[in-house]
Amino acid sequence: MTPKPVSDLARRLEHGLFTVTAEVTLPDSIEKKALVERAQMLEPYCDAINITDSTGAVPHFSNIAAASILIENDIEPIIQFSCRDRNRIAVQADVIGAYAIGVRNIFCVTGDGVQTGDHPEAKPVFDLDSVTLLTTINHLKTRGKFLSGRELDDKPNLYLGAAVNPFVPPFEERALRLLKKHKAGASFFQTQYCFDIERFKSFLDRLLGLTKGAPPPLLVGVGPLRSARFARWLRENVPGIDVPEHVIEKIEKYPRKEQQKAGVEACIEIVDAVKTLTGVAGIHVMAYNWEASVSEIVKATGLSKPERDN
Amino acid sequence: MNKIRAFESTYLFCLKILSGIIPVLGNKRPFMWFMVTSEKALKKPLFGCQMCGQCILHSTGMVCPMGCPKTLRNGPCGGVRSNGNCEIKPDMKCVWVRAWDNSTQMAVFSDSIKEIQPQLDHSLSGTSAWINDIGKKNDS
Numbered sequence A: 001m002t003p004k005p006v007s008d009l010a011r012r013l014e015h016g017l018f019t020v021t022a023e024v025t026l027p028d029s030i031e032k033k034a035l036v037e038r039a040q041m042l043e044p045y046c047d048a049i050n051i052t053d054s055t056g057a058v059p060h061f062s063n064i065a066a067a068s069i070l071i072e073n074d075i076e077p078i079i080q081f082s083c084r085d086r087n088r089i090a091v092q093a094d095v096i097g098a099y100a101i102g103v104r105n106i107f108c109v110t111g112d113g114v115q116t117g118d119h120p121e122a123k124p125v126f127d128l129d130s131v132t133l134l135t136t137i138n139h140l141k142t143r144g145k146f147l148s149g150r151e152l153d154d155k156p157n158l159y160l161g162a163a164v165n166p167f168v169p170p171f172e173e174r175a176l177r178l179l180k181k182h183k184a185g186a187s188f189f190q191t192q193y194c195f196d197i198e199r200f201k202s203f204l205d206r207l208l209g210l211t212k213g214a215p216p217p218l219l220v221g222v223g224p225l226r227s228a229r230f231a232r233w234l235r236e237n238v239p240g241i242d243v244p245e246h247v248i249e250k251i252e253k254y255p256r257k258e259q260q261k262a263g264v265e266a267c268i269e270i271v272d273a274v275k276t277l278t279g280v281a282g283i284h285v286m287a288y289n290w291e292a293s294v295s296e297i298v299k300a301t302g303l304s305k306p307e308r309d310n
Numbered sequence B: 001m002n003k004i005r006a007f008e009s010t011y012l013f014c015l016k017i018l019s020g021i022i023p024v025l026g027n028k029r030p031f032m033w034f035m036v037t038s039e040k041a042l043k044k045p046l047f048g049c050q051m052c053g054q055c056i057l058h059s060t061g062m063v064c065p066m067g068c069p070k071t072l073r074n075g076p077c078g079g080v081r082s083n084g085n086c087e088i089k090p091d092m093k094c095v096w097v098r099a100w101d102n103s104t105q106m107a108v109f110s111d112s113i114k115e116i117q118p119q120l121d122h123s124l125s126g127t128s129a130w131i132n133d134i135g136k137k138n139d140s
């Protein structure tokens, strides 16, 4: 008998169903309400919601607390763990605690350097890297033991994911890095924002070649740009995001007031271009502080829940 | 012969010699001191060695991964700039961009960059990587 999938995300990806995930912007609020409202805007359009881990090295609502609130509201979280703020002791403690409150999907990332955020004077941890973060959590998962060998009463049955960024150098290495993370325990992948379709295609070709046409489930990261100015700012200031000039020019053609709409349209075009490619298991929508745009993107690309399962 | 190949050959040569010596002298204090001192004296100026005690230079194109501001040992982060420079130090080439380029030039170890490196053991910081490495192989 094949084991039951550990989460709805795992079930969908294991059965090859096209999957939509989205990132919720964690509010700077001390109330649950602000988070719940944002997550509920996304929930009708996606299968699981990513909760970031103080992304951009800016402190935000705790990822584990946010996951617990989502679970209370019957929304499936994908909780991100970065290497920046936790050493191996904290990681292992948090993973078992998260499992106990019902978290099943854990997404491992390196994390942005503290210099990127609003507390550049902080001490960065980086005791682990994204690969050893995966091996550490996978060790808990498969052996039911801490790294020290101390045993847990059971094995936390988790579904592990990892990030891949095909859009920055060294380009040739990126597919290999994905496979390294797969070997380390990652079952699914989400990419950084895709604005460069050609670059993505060459990455995908290499990945398909290396895996004999059967890569692990890969969700393409997409998101709308608010304006041409914002796109330029993103490219200059957020490490790892590359917005090609032709994409910016397309938005810039419109007057300021209409650029928001043009940004959503550009995103829809990208989703349409990647959604049918062999090796693409779904999309991951990151609409920073702009949850309302997600419904528009999902509907316009024919990826609403009932439609996409038909 | 290029620089990377020369380093690689030197590594192989040292490996051969030290594999004979370390099992005999590896736990003798004066020898330990000699190894730590010479590793510091040679690897610091050549590779910016930080004496992590778990050298993997031959798996990373002879570029020390501890020079990465996030001390990543398993490949580049997602923040590399489009010109190949580091997310955190914009004027420095990303350590892993260099490591990737160099490792393709290696004769024996060009594929080692694909291997998963284990978590760093911080308790070995400041000790001799050669003794740790060969000693460990001997123990197992």
Ligand code: SF4
Pocket: B067, B068, B069, B070, B071, B072, B075, B076, B077, B078, B079, B080, B081, B085, B086, B087, B088, B089, B093, B094, B095, B096, B097
């Ligand atoms: S850009 Fe390269 S050198 Fe800089 S932190 Fe990332 S992996 Fe390390």
